Amino acid sequence: MTSQTELQPAPERLQVTTLQPQSRATLADVGRLAGVSSKTVSRVVLDSGNVSKDTRDKVLAAARSLRFRPNHLARNLRHGSVTNTVAFIIGDLTNPFYFLVAAGIERELARHGLMMILAATDDDPASEERVVQNLLDQRVRALLMVPIAADQGYLEGERQLGTPVVCIDRPARNLIADSVVLGSFEATAEAVRGLIRAGHRRIAFVCSPAALYTHQERLRGYRQALREAGVLDSSPWERLENPGGPTAEESVRDLLAMSEPPTAIIAGNNHASLGVVRALGNHFDRLAFIGFDDFELADALGISVIAYDPAELGRRAAQLVIARLNDLIGPPQQIEIATHLIHRGSGELLVPRDQ
Amino acid sequence: MTSQTELQPAPERLQVTTLQPQSRATLADVGRLAGVSSKTVSRVVLDSGNVSKDTRDKVLAAARSLRFRPNHLARNLRHGSVTNTVAFIIGDLTNPFYFLVAAGIERELARHGLMMILAATDDDPASEERVVQNLLDQRVRALLMVPIAADQGYLEGERQLGTPVVCIDRPARNLIADSVVLGSFEATAEAVRGLIRAGHRRIAFVCSPAALYTHQERLRGYRQALREAGVLDSSPWERLENPGGPTAEESVRDLLAMSEPPTAIIAGNNHASLGVVRALGNHFDRLAFIGFDDFELADALGISVIAYDPAELGRRAAQLVIARLNDLIGPPQQIEIATHLIHRGSGELLVPRDQ
DNA sequence: AGTCTCAATGTCAACGTAGACATTACGAAT
DNA sequence: ATTCGTAATGTCTACGTTGACATTGAGACT
Structure with a gap:
């Protein structure tokens, strides 16, 4: 269904105007036309003063007619190769x-x-x-x-x-x-502490690969909060997605199928959150869920998140x-x-x- | 809670190395060190042949030690101000x-x-x-x-x-x-035709502002399909979001509150789709819904869309x-x-x- | 009138690179 | 031994711009 159509306007005229790649006007070109030196044109363009109103007008007219455009490359080179x-x-x-x-x-x-x-x-x-x-x-x-x-x-x-x-x-x-x-560490720890206060102990942590550092921090925060609550080994509920391994969605299904399933899930980032949503389907009431990163529709779906402004x-x-x-x-x-x-x-x- | 922390490594050493903005090495600098002309260095850098293995090695060593880096600004200027x-x-x-x-x-x-x-x-x-x-x-x-x-x-x-x-x-x-x-026009028309075949007649069209052209095309397609089905006036069900006016979400609530509410909705783009989702809450079975543009979680929510690959x-x-x-x-x-x-x-x- | 000031303008050079062209030197072919 | 080809290298210049500095001229002041 992908197609190409040609628009109407007179092709020959188009070719003519396209085939003359008139090179661009320089300061010198403008100067020539206005009857002044390139330096004077430069002064006008930079608006650096000391140019008579008369000259200024002539130069601007010439610049316009030649479609002059200052060359930032040359300018930058002149100034020590500093671009913007x-x-x-x-x-x-x-x-x-x-x-x-x-x-x-x-x-x-x-x-x-x-x-x-x-x-x-x-x-x-x-x-x-x-x-x-x-x-x-x-x-x-x-x-x-x-x-x-x-x-x-x-x-x-x-x-x-x-x-x-x-x-x-x-x-x-x-x-x-x-x-x-x-503040990934503290934010995650605080979220987990909240879940613990609500009575949760079997809290899972799911994340997709991507950012090693952030995920480690979040994992650390998660473990820290659990440790504070006396849960020393959280490894059964940690699902870190690795390339080639199960996706976040699969991990969540897997968690739900455990004999003692978690009662709450922390998603390590927005990707993981989407996986959780997919795995839970419409059954958001099966467990508590907090995601790191806000995401579109999280509000509509009533999903609590650790948010910030990207x-x-x-x-x-x-x-x-x-x-x-x-x-x-x-x-x-x-x-x-x-x-x-x-x-x-x-x-x-x-x-x-x-x- | 936003905070600034300073990292440890020895500040004085840092300042010393930072305060010497040694300007960058040029071809000439490298040549000087290697005992050749800048042109020879240029040849090595461009790998343009005709350089003895011996010279080449010397030049590369010099370039490395000076942390030489070709200046694309100068290069581009040299070549008629053509960047990449x-x-x-x-x-x-x-x-x-x-x-x-x-x-x-x-x-x-x-x-x-x-x-x-x-x-x-x-x-x-x-x-x-x-x-x-x-x-x-x-x-x-x-x-x-x-x-x-x-x-x-x-x-x-x-x-x-x-x-x-x-x-x-x-x-x-x-x-x-x-x-x-x-192909906005045709795609929208086709989607609407499908709804018509399923028996719908009161079909609404909701879109957020943004792209005038695309939305006009989609609106045209929508009207076209309705006209084919004998629905000549669709204006009661057209809700085009304007700056300052009701949002897509509000428009949908409004539509649902009509005495003869639409039985189906077409959303003109992803923004509008999100508005529809928010307005419908969990009641997706209240009416048929097709959105233009795919969006995250549309699959999980079971929402039909007119999709393509951005x-x-x-x-x-x-x-x-x-x-x-x-x-x-x-x-x-x-x-x-x-x-x-x-x-x-x-x-x-x-x-x-x-x- | 002579000197001074300063606004208006111009000339020159350099930023870093690479093409055009020149030069050198060395081995090969005559 | 001389000429030639060519690989290896160098010199010069221009790309477009603008700072530094030079020049010009007109009005101000003594």
Whole structure:
């Protein structure tokens, strides 16, 4: 059904106008037409003063007629190869979470006249360095990244050269860099404590692969809270999705089929939450459920989540980059974004009666 | 709860290494160290042959020790200011739909050594031209855009200069440009015909604002199918969300409260679908429901949708851009991406018994 | 009238790279 | 031994821009 149609407008005219790739006008071209030097044109374009009204008008007219457009490449080269682009490097482009982060970044950067280049590593640690090097060759002014590779040490040299690096969602390894993260440990622990207060003891933890660091933190928080309640071995209820292994959805079905099934589930991230929802179908009352990350329709489905603003992650990271570009010096910062538990029902279920 | 912590590693050492923004090594620097001319270094870097193994090794060693990195700005300037970046301009960055499109674009571009700059216009028609001009100043090689402004005529000059422009999701206005769109009209008509065959007559159409073109097409398809079935006036059941007016969710509640409520609903896009879901709560059996655009959990909720692959939209658009960059000439093309109705239950409901 | 000030404009060079072209030198072919 | 081919390397320049500095001229002040 995918098809191609050609639109009507006179093809020959089109070809003619397309086949003359008139190269772009330069300052000198404009100057020639206006009868002034290229430097004067430059002054007009930059609005740097000391140009008579008369000349100014002539130059602007000439520029318009030639469709002059300042060449940022040359400009940047002239100024020491400093561009106004910042790169954001993501592993998995299809995760809506990162898109919201990207939106926050883009907006904040735009407020400061910077542009965002988006690059993906397809969650392939090996391609991370390649992609980063390529971006540095483009002379991006700073790097925002969700670290994927086991080690970001390869950026040490670049850091010394003054390129700000800000890591998002998890800190860099082997690299002194700023980072903006979530308080995963404490947030998860607190959620689990709530379940414990409600009487739950058999609490499961499900998560999909992806972010090692965040998931470890969340797992730590989960275990910590259970330990506080005297539950020392939670391993039967921990289901960490591994590549090739069962999916979050399958893990949940598996948990439900246990002889002593959990009475509550914590989902480690939005993917895992979706798995839980799929596995539970319409039977949300079978157990208590709290997901990390808010997700679309969670409100409609009455699912309690540990929420935060992904755009805020991006915004803060971008602000940090901008501060560094403005000569903020000092030790690396780790900014923690606030999370909060949103009660929507699923997390407040009491321990089922049959306990 | 948002906090800032400082990491440990020795601050003084950090400051020392940060405060020397050693400027980057150039070809000439490397040549000096290796005892050859900058041109020879250039040859090594470009791997353009005619360099003795011996020299080559020396140069590579020097380059490594100086952390040499080729300057793409200078390179691009040298080659007529042709970069390897392509811009993708979106209105609303928070719509997950566009993110999936962006993912498709990014991947396809990357396969051809191109990078994607993502820019947002915040759905503000006025800012579209500003953003675009800015990007052109950066010498992006091509533009991919979801048109927001009423008119893209301002790009005509640029098109004549040979910059490919490909519009996504809706065609450009006042500009001869390629576009990649969905078969919205036919797909919607077909979905409605299905409902009609199942006996429905009072079929509502709900959509949120956003894309004027697509929504008009879908509305046209909806009306067309109804007209075929002899329903000439569908206006009582058309709920087009306008800024400031009722949301999709409210519109649905309103529809359900009618004395003769619709027996089926078509949602014009994913936003509208979510509104419908929220309004219906758990009562999906109250009426038949088909949404345009697939969305997360639609499968789990058993909601029938008109689906397609957003990444495919992006991929095809990127392919078109690449073809144009490779001197594909000829009239503008309009590529239509296939859609298909996914039956999940909600669209197959018979007319409620009380009819 | 002579000197000074400063606005208006121009000239020159350099940012880092790579094509065009020049030069060198060494082994091969005559 | 001389010529030739060519691999290896170098020199020069332009890409478009803008800072640093130079020049011009007209009005202000003594």
